[in-house]
Amino acid sequence: MIIGSDPILLTPGPLTTAPATRAAMLRDWGSWDEAFNRITQSVCADLLRIAQGVDEFVCVPMQGSGTFAVEAALGSLIADGSRVLVPNNGAYCARIIRILQTLGIAHTELPLREDQPATAQAVAAALDSDASITHVALVHLETSTGILNALEDIAETCRSRGKRLIVDAMSAFGALPIRLDGSGIDALISASGKCLEGPPGMGFVLARRTLLEDCAGRARSVALDLHDQYAYMRQTSQWRFTPPTHVVAALRAALDQFLAEGGQRARGARYRNNCRALIEGMCALGFKPFLAAEVQAPVIVTFHAPVSPHYDFGRFYRAVREAGYVLYPGKLTHVETFRVGCIGAIDANEMHNAAAAIGRAMQALGVALRP
Numbered sequence: 001m002i003i004g005s006d007p008i009l010l011t012p013g014p015l016t017t018a019p020a021t022r023a024a025m026l027r028d029w030g031s032w033d034e035a036f037n038r039i040t041q042s043v044c045a046d047l048l049r050i051a052q053g054v055d056e057f058v059c060v061p062m063q064g065s066g067t068f069a070v071e072a073a074l075g076s077l078i079a080d081g082s083r084v085l086v087p088n089n090g091a092y093c094a095r096i097i098r099i100l101q102t103l104g105i106a107h108t109e110l111p112l113r114e115d116q117p118a119t120a121q122a123v124a125a126a127l128d129s130d131a132s133i134t135h136v137a138l139v140h141l142e143t144s145t146g147i148l149n150a151l152e153d154i155a156e157t158c159r160s161r162g163k164r165l166i167v168d169a170m171s172a173f174g175a176l177p178i179r180l181d182g183s184g185i186d187a188l189i190s191a192s193g194k195c196l197e198g199p200p201g202m203g204f205v206l207a208r209r210t211l212l213e214d215c216a217g218r219a220r221s222v223a224l225d226l227h228d229q230y231a232y233m234r235q236t237s238q239w240r241f242t243p244p245t246h247v248v249a250a251l252r253a254a255l256d257q258f259l260a261e262g263g264q265r266a267r268g269a270r271y272r273n274n275c276r277a278l279i280e281g282m283c284a285l286g287f288k289p290f291l292a293a294e295v296q297a298p299v300i301v302t303f304h305a306p307v308s309p310h311y312d313f314g315r316f317y318r319a320v321r322e323a324g325y326v327l328y329p330g331k332l333t334h335v336e337t338f339r340v341g342c343i344g345a346i347d348a349n350e351m352h353n354a355a356a357a358i359g360r361a362m363q364a365l366g367v368a369l370r371p
């Protein structure tokens with residue numbers, strides 16, 4: 001795929017976008033413009049279709065990075081007196097806990113190791129041991145390691161117990177199958193700049209209509225009031241405050257490409273290929289993935305850093321950057337790691353080339369991987 005001379009971002013948001021997506025940002029739009037508002041509407045309609053939530057869900061876009069949409073959902077959908085269970089196996093789960101703390105919403109952490117997925121059994125046990133829990137807030141794909149949590153089973157567990165489920169599916173949406181209608185999910189959050197391959201700057205919440213319509217006046221924030229954004233948009237077909245016009249237009253272009261590629265199945269298949277090529281190339285160099293293959297999602301891979309006095313992430317990063325690839329530092333507290341994303345407008349070729357560039361960088365640094 002054509003990237004020109006820009007480095008390839010192996011960072012899952014912002015990521016490498018396609019030329020057509022970037023080209024869509026070369027035009028200015030007025031926020032009152034009907035043509036722009038039709039773009040917003042068509043983006044929302046497509047997002048609901050991709051998530052198979054056309055019947056029971058509504059899409060509310062939100063300005064800002066993904067966290068703004070997560071905070072809007074948590075702060076707008078959860079009534080006072082609720083208690084939220086948060087399975088925690090990484091930094092994005094911890095961020096949800098921090099948001100709940102700041103908003104003054106009671107919560108219970110379900111602590112997990114960073115290489116241990118959240119399962120329906122663990123969630124069921126936690127729910128059954130505390131009747132005061134009303135909600136579960138789950139990260140679908142914990143991007144700090146790349147681990148996949150058991151969304152479908154956990155949704156079933158929540159539904160059978162009458163608990164509300166709010167899902168941060170930021171880095172899974174578009175790549176992994178999700179079916180909202182008929183599920184135990186009440187709200188699902190993602191953003192423009194991850195597996196949909198748009199630029200960063202717009203989040204969205206797919207919320208159960210009956211739930212959202214009950215939430216007027218509940219938000220703990222003005223700017224992040226999901227119900228108000230929804231109500232205003234329904235009434236006026238405009239965004240409540242200044243929309244990220246270029247981002248919305250580019251997301252429209254990215255969605256056109258997503259659909260032309262073959263939708264979620266094709267996107268997921270390309271990423272699985274990328275992930276396989278990456279892991280093969282890296283293992284051939286002597287690197288080891290942090291996660292077991294069964295829980296590794298095809299979006300971002302965490303690798304153990306080499307154990308060598310010559311290894312330093314900053315120098316390693318710069319050497320690989322020089323070769324045209326941007327890596328991600330690790331986000332783990334206990335083990336030294338780094339991360340490589342396999343999403344964006346890239347294919348297995350780029351993953352092979354990236355692994356080769358990483359191999360050359362290790363040689364240049366004098367880091368031996370094989371004993």
Ligand SMILES: *Cc1c(COP(=O)(O)O)cnc(C)c1O
Nearest residue numbers: 065066067092141143168170171
């Ligand atoms: C990217 C991401 C977010 C949002 O992070 P921002 O920096 O606000 O874009 C939230 N949760 C997960 C799981 C993510 O991958």
